[in-house]
Amino acid sequence: MDLYDYRKGVLIKNKSNIKIGYQGIKGSFSEEAMIEFFGENQNEVSYDKFEDVFIALEKDEIDYGILPFENSCTGAITAVYDLLSKYGFYIVGEECIKIKQNLLGINGSKLEDIEEVYSHPQGFEQSKNFLKNHDNLKLIYFYNTAISAKHVSDLNDKSKAAIASERAAKIYGLDIIEKEINDNESNNTKFVIISRKLELSNDCNKMTVTFSLDNKAGTLYNFLKHFAENKINMVKIESRPSKSRLWEYVLYVDFEGNINDENVKNAINIIEQKSKYFKLLGCYKKKEI
Numbered sequence: 076m077d078l079y080d081y082r083k084g085v086l087i088k089n090k091s092n093i094k095i096g097y098q099g100i101k102g103s104f105s106e107e108a109m110i111e112f113f114g115e116n117q118n119e120v121s122y123d124k125f126e127d128v129f130i131a132l133e134k135d136e137i138d139y140g141i142l143p144f145e146n147s148c149t150g151a152i153t154a155v156y157d158l159l160s161k162y163g164f165y166i167v168g169e170e171c172i173k174i175k176q177n178l179l180g181i182n183g184s185k186l187e188d189i190e191e192v193y194s195h196p197q198g199f200e201q202s203k204n205f206l207k208n209h210d211n212l213k214l215i216y217f218y219n220t221a222i223s224a225k226h227v228s229d230l231n232d233k234s235k236a237a238i239a240s241e242r243a244a245k246i247y248g249l250d251i252i253e254k255e256i257n258d259n260e261s262n263n264t265k266f267v268i269i270s271r272k273l274e275l276s277n278d279c280n281k282m283t284v285t286f287s288l289d290n291k292a293g294t295l296y297n298f299l300k301h302f303a304e305n306k307i308n309m310v311k312i313e314s315r316p317s318k319s320r321l322w323e324y325v326l327y328v329d330f331e332g333n334i335n336d337e338n339v340k341n342a343i344n345i346i347e348q349k350s351k352y353f354k355l356l357g358c359y360k361k362k363e364i
């Protein structure tokens with residue numbers, strides 16, 4: 076496909092009167108990331124599962140979805156990569172928020188009372204050290220950290236706790252039994268804003284492309300050298316099983332630049348010609364932290 080075909084995408088998103096979908100309920104980190112990116116009082120729709128956000132976008136029920144993409148300690152949220160490829164949507168923005176996990180219980184409950192803890196798998200994964208030191212706790216995997224907090228509040232039982240944010244504690248009237256139990260102090264999650272259409276603008280300074288490789292010696296080097304030769308700063312590579320052919324992979328590469336930069340055009344033109352499958356997933360504004 077000629078690079079210029081990509082410009083059929085919408086130019087610069089119009090942020091008024093839009094419907095935004097996220098996974099979870101009020102008090103989830105996804106909702107927090109949505110507020111950070113789009114601002115307060117948006118026309119928001121919440122869903123139980125990541126895939127529900129994709130389905131809603133496909134059905135035109137929402138204009139954008141916001142989903143977690145990578146945690147600074149636990150790595151890629153691979154389910155979201157796979158859904159992005161399944162539904163063929165685009166990345167139009169990114170947000171990054173600091174994640175502080177807390178052990179929450181109903182009013183008056185103490186650590187000694189807790190027997191069962193509810194959270195999203197990421198909540199447990201990010202609080203491994205705390206949980207290792209309290210291995211009597213039974214962990215119950217739940218859709219989302221905030222849904223866990225609400226559930227504990229509804230159960231109104233001193234033996235139940237949730238791992239979730241301070242904001243979720245406030246919203247669902249829970250006490251913080253143990254503050255900031257995440258293993259790493261600089262625990263951040265990057266979120267992507269997804270859309271049915273590609274959006275391009277001159278102030279975009281980060282891009283994501285996805286492509287597949289032949290399983291032959293030197294193929295990856297032969298692809299990646301085009302980034303180096305064009306002096307492009309690559310910021311991330313993620314590899315996911317292609318799912319259509321056994322032991323074949325699809326690469327997701329993030330790099331700095333804009334689709335209109337000559338060096339970017341050179342590199343991605345060559346990579347596109349050489350790869351069996353290629354897609355420009357997005358050209359968006361990098362979140363500076």
Ligand SMILES: O=C(O)C(=O)C[C@]1(C(=O)O)C=C[C@@H](O)C=C1
Nearest residue numbers: 103104105143195197219220264
């Ligand atoms: O459970 C939430 O509150 C979410 O928004 C989901 C999610 C995730 O899937 O990674 C988002 C950010 C944090 O890393 C923990 C959980």
